[in-house]
Amino acid sequence: MRVGELSKRSGVPVPTIKYYLREGLLPAGVLTSPNQAHYDDEHLRRLRLVRALVDVGGLSIAAVRDVLAAVDTRDDSLHNKLGAVQEAISQPGSVELDPLAVEDVQAFFARQGERECADVTESNVTHMLAAALSAARSVGHGHFRDLLDPYLEGLKIIAQADVEYIARQGSRDDVIEAMVIGTLIGDTVLKAVRRLAHAQVSRDVIGRVGNEPAAN
Amino acid sequence: MRVGELSKRSGVPVPTIKYYLREGLLPAGVLTSPNQAHYDDEHLRRLRLVRALVDVGGLSIAAVRDVLAAVDTRDDSLHNKLGAVQEAISQPGSVELDPLAVEDVQAFFARQGERECADVTESNVTHMLAAALSAARSVGHGHFRDLLDPYLEGLKIIAQADVEYIARQGSRDDVIEAMVIGTLIGDTVLKAVRRLAHAQVSRDVIGRVGNEPAAN
DNA sequence: CGCATATGGATAGTGTACCTTTCCGATAGC
DNA sequence: GCTATCGGAAAGGTACACTATCCATATGCG
The missing domain is CATH 1.10.1660.10 (Multidrug-efflux Transporter Regulator; Chain: A; Domain 2)
Structure with a gap:
C-alpha cells in the first residue's frame, strides 16, 4: 500500500x-x-x-523512538530487553531526590532481600520511585513509604497475571510487543481500575451521609 | 514572608x-x-x-487548577470530593473508543455487580479504561481485558492500604490532601514497583540463559 | 495520450504549554 | 539616601508535536 x-x-x-x-x-x-x-x-x-x-502511554516522540529501538534490538535476552524497554518508558523527571526517600527505597530493597542497589539513581525505575517518595516527603507525607509493602503485595498478583498474559503469546516478537503493551497500557488500566476501587471503597466506608470524620 | x-x-x-x-x-x-x-x-x-x-503527577497547569478547585470546595461530602478530584486528574485523551472495548468495560462492571454504567463516557475514569482497552485492541490485544479481574484482585489489597493511609490523617483537610497525594503519587509509586516486580519475575522465570521461548 | 490526483522529500510554519525576561514605579531595610 | 527587592503586567522564549506548502514525479482513469 x-x-x-x-x-x-x-x-x-x-x-x-x-x-x-x-x-x-x-x-x-x-x-x-x-x-x-x-x-x-x-x-x-x-x-x-x-x-x-x-x-495511551503518554510517551514523547523521543521516548517512543527509544522503546522501538529496544524492541528492534535482536541480540539480547528477553530479560535484558525488558530492562531496556523499562528504562525507555520511565523518563527521569526533574525532581531532586530527598536523601531520606533514597533511604526508604534502599530499606525497601533490603526488606525484599533483593539486589544490592548501591546507587538508586542508576536505574530510571528506582529513580522514579525515589522521586515519588521525595515529592511525598516535600508535602509532609514521609509516611507514604509505609505503603510500599502492601503495594508490592497487591502487585505480586498483578505481575503474575502480566507474566501469564505475556507467556500466552506465540512468537518471540509477540512476547516483546506484549511486554511493551502490557506495561504501558497496563499502567493506564491499573490507574483507572484503582480509581474505581477507591470509589467503591469510598461508597462503602465514608460515602454514607453523616458518617464522616470530624471537621478540622 | x-x-x-x-x-x-x-x-x-x-x-x-x-x-x-x-x-x-x-x-x-x-x-x-x-x-x-x-x-x-x-x-x-x-x-x-x-x-x-x-x-510527579504529570498534571497540566489546567488540571492542577481543577484539582485545587475540587480540594478547596467546602460544601461537599468526602465521597463527592474524591469523585471531583478523580475527574480532575483523569484527562480524557483523544482516543476514539472501540465499541468492543466499551462492551468489555460494561461486562467488567456487570461481573463486579456494581453500578449500572449506562454510559461509559460519562466519567473520565471509565472513559480512560475504555480508551486503554481500545488501544490494546487496535494493536491486536483484544484479550487484554482478561487482565481486568486479576488487576482488580491485586488492587483491592492496594486500595485497602490506601484507605487505611487516608484514614490515618487527622483533620478533614489532611484527609483531602492525602487523597490527592495518595492517588497521584501513588500512581507513580505503583508504576515503579510494578516494574520492579516485573524485573523480579523476569529474573526468576525467563531470565536464565538458554531458557527462552523458541524464536519466531 | 491527457490530466487530475497522489506521492516522496524537503522546508517552513502553526498552535499549545510552560515558563522567563523585561519593564515599571514603589517599598524595605540598612 | 541608596541599593536590592517587590508586585504587577506584558512581551518574549523554548520545546514539542504536528501541519502546511512546495516541487518534480508518478499513478491511474478515460
Missing part, C-alpha cells in the same frame, strides 16, 4: 506519517520509483503501536 | 511563582502596601503541592 491507504487504515493523517518517518518512528517503505514507496502490514502494525504509546 | 523567601524555601523560581499566582494556582498574598504582599506557610504548602502534582 502507499501512504494514503496507510493513513486511511490507521486513522493517522498523512503529514503525521511523514513526520514519523522523518523521526525514525516508522521504517521507510520500499521504493519502487524515486518518488513511490510501498508499505506493508508491518508498517501498519508499527504505526498503531506508535499511536498507542503516544495516546 | 515575601516572594523571595517563598522561592528560596520551595526551590521554585520567583517568576514561576508569579506565573502560578496569575494562573490562580496560588492564592494572592496579603497586601500590606500597594506593592508588598505577605505569604504564609499555607502558601508554601500549596506551592509544594502544586509542584508535586506537576512534577
Whole structure:
C-alpha cells in the first residue's frame, strides 16, 4: 500500500506519517520509483503501536523512538530487553531526590532481600520511585513509604497475571510487543481500575451521609 | 514572608511563582502596601503541592487548577470530593473508543455487580479504561481485558492500604490532601514497583540463559 | 495520450504549554 | 539616601508535536 491507504487504515493523517518517518518512528517503505514507496502490514502494525504509546502511554516522540529501538534490538535476552524497554518508558523527571526517600527505597530493597542497589539513581525505575517518595516527603507525607509493602503485595498478583498474559503469546516478537503493551497500557488500566476501587471503597466506608470524620 | 523567601524555601523560581499566582494556582498574598504582599506557610504548602502534582503527577497547569478547585470546595461530602478530584486528574485523551472495548468495560462492571454504567463516557475514569482497552485492541490485544479481574484482585489489597493511609490523617483537610497525594503519587509509586516486580519475575522465570521461548 | 490526483522529500510554519525576561514605579531595610 | 527587592503586567522564549506548502514525479482513469 502507499501512504494514503496507510493513513486511511490507521486513522493517522498523512503529514503525521511523514513526520514519523522523518523521526525514525516508522521504517521507510520500499521504493519502487524515486518518488513511490510501498508499505506493508508491518508498517501498519508499527504505526498503531506508535499511536498507542503516544495516546495511551503518554510517551514523547523521543521516548517512543527509544522503546522501538529496544524492541528492534535482536541480540539480547528477553530479560535484558525488558530492562531496556523499562528504562525507555520511565523518563527521569526533574525532581531532586530527598536523601531520606533514597533511604526508604534502599530499606525497601533490603526488606525484599533483593539486589544490592548501591546507587538508586542508576536505574530510571528506582529513580522514579525515589522521586515519588521525595515529592511525598516535600508535602509532609514521609509516611507514604509505609505503603510500599502492601503495594508490592497487591502487585505480586498483578505481575503474575502480566507474566501469564505475556507467556500466552506465540512468537518471540509477540512476547516483546506484549511486554511493551502490557506495561504501558497496563499502567493506564491499573490507574483507572484503582480509581474505581477507591470509589467503591469510598461508597462503602465514608460515602454514607453523616458518617464522616470530624471537621478540622 | 515575601516572594523571595517563598522561592528560596520551595526551590521554585520567583517568576514561576508569579506565573502560578496569575494562573490562580496560588492564592494572592496579603497586601500590606500597594506593592508588598505577605505569604504564609499555607502558601508554601500549596506551592509544594502544586509542584508535586506537576512534577510527579504529570498534571497540566489546567488540571492542577481543577484539582485545587475540587480540594478547596467546602460544601461537599468526602465521597463527592474524591469523585471531583478523580475527574480532575483523569484527562480524557483523544482516543476514539472501540465499541468492543466499551462492551468489555460494561461486562467488567456487570461481573463486579456494581453500578449500572449506562454510559461509559460519562466519567473520565471509565472513559480512560475504555480508551486503554481500545488501544490494546487496535494493536491486536483484544484479550487484554482478561487482565481486568486479576488487576482488580491485586488492587483491592492496594486500595485497602490506601484507605487505611487516608484514614490515618487527622483533620478533614489532611484527609483531602492525602487523597490527592495518595492517588497521584501513588500512581507513580505503583508504576515503579510494578516494574520492579516485573524485573523480579523476569529474573526468576525467563531470565536464565538458554531458557527462552523458541524464536519466531 | 491527457490530466487530475497522489506521492516522496524537503522546508517552513502553526498552535499549545510552560515558563522567563523585561519593564515599571514603589517599598524595605540598612 | 541608596541599593536590592517587590508586585504587577506584558512581551518574549523554548520545546514539542504536528501541519502546511512546495516541487518534480508518478499513478491511474478515460
